[in-house]
Amino acid sequence: xxxxxxxxxxxxxxxxxxxxxxxxxxxxxxxxxxxxxxxxxxxxxxxxxxxxxxxxxxxxxxxxxxxxxxxxxxxxxxxxxxxxxxxxxxxxxxxxxxxxxxxxxxxxxxxxxxxxxxxxxxxxxxxxxxxxxxxxxxxxxxxxxxxxxxxxxxxxxxxxxx
Amino acid sequence: xxxxxxxxxxxxxxxxxxxxxxxxxxxxxxxxxxxxxxxxxxxxxxxxxxxxxxxxxxxxxxxxxxxxxxxxxxxxxxxxxxxxxxxxxxxxxxxxxxxxxxx
Numbered sequence: 001x002x003x004x005x006x007x008x009x010x011x012x013x014x015x016x017x018x019x020x021x022x023x024x025x026x027x028x029x030x031x032x033x034x035x036x037x038x039x040x041x042x043x044x045x046x047x048x049x050x051x052x053x054x055x056x057x058x059x060x061x062x063x064x065x066x067x068x069x070x071x072x073x074x075x076x077x078x079x080x081x082x083x084x085x086x087x088x089x090x091x092x093x094x095x096x097x098x099x100x101x102x103x104x105x106x107x108x109x110x111x112x113x114x115x116x117x118x119x120x121x122x123x124x125x126x127x128x129x130x131x132x133x134x135x136x137x138x139x140x141x142x143x144x145x146x147x148x149x150x151x152x153x154x155x156x157x158x159x160x161x162x
Numbered sequence: 163x164x165x166x167x168x169x170x171x172x173x174x175x176x177x178x179x180x181x182x183x184x185x186x187x188x189x190x191x192x193x194x195x196x197x198x199x200x201x202x203x204x205x206x207x208x209x210x211x212x213x214x215x216x217x218x219x220x221x222x223x224x225x226x227x228x229x230x231x232x233x234x235x236x237x238x239x240x241x242x243x244x245x246x247x248x249x250x251x252x253x254x255x256x257x258x259x260x261x262x263x264x265x
Contacts, residue, residue, distance in 0.1 A: 007177070014182075037204050085188060092184055133229070
């Protein structure tokens, strides 16, 4: 029963995040969905990733959204959707039906062999390349953001024009 | 009604993927596009963990989900910076109004 409840909370929060009018409220619903996903991750037996998802997904990303929305503004946009809604529902239903059919037919897995490793051992010893790539991604992201948000010096711009 | 955890997680995966896809198809705001992407990626993360649990390799599933969290956060940060700059330069976040390539 609790599994159904947490799934319902995830889906309701996600749907409200898409359908609500104001961007700030949408970011808050997304934070609620992230927190519920973290609880589901804990139930699936992944406590380490659940904590990281809670702090990064529900915490850091929400702060970033609030920051960006405050700078960019929350102006109302026309309600007319980019694609007609009936067409979008058909496309989504078709995609999910195909995904569900393909996944269910592949779920005849052999009996699971319990993994003896710990999370730290898997991350630091078996997937060291993943960790290095994450570090490179983080540095690349920081450089990208610095480049995107850089404002040219007005004095230099005037000199270049003259 | 007794529903098993893998079944509930599978429903959550399909629901998150469907809602994220719906958001990408119908939304006009650039920031809401990023919200929809975040929802999609959460579905992918839960799918990875579900696969890890079903195959008995939950630690491997966790390490893959960790990589996805890091990549997703970086994508969100860069995309939000792009959205802020788009708003500053074009005055709007409406994806259908951003038609400079046609000029």
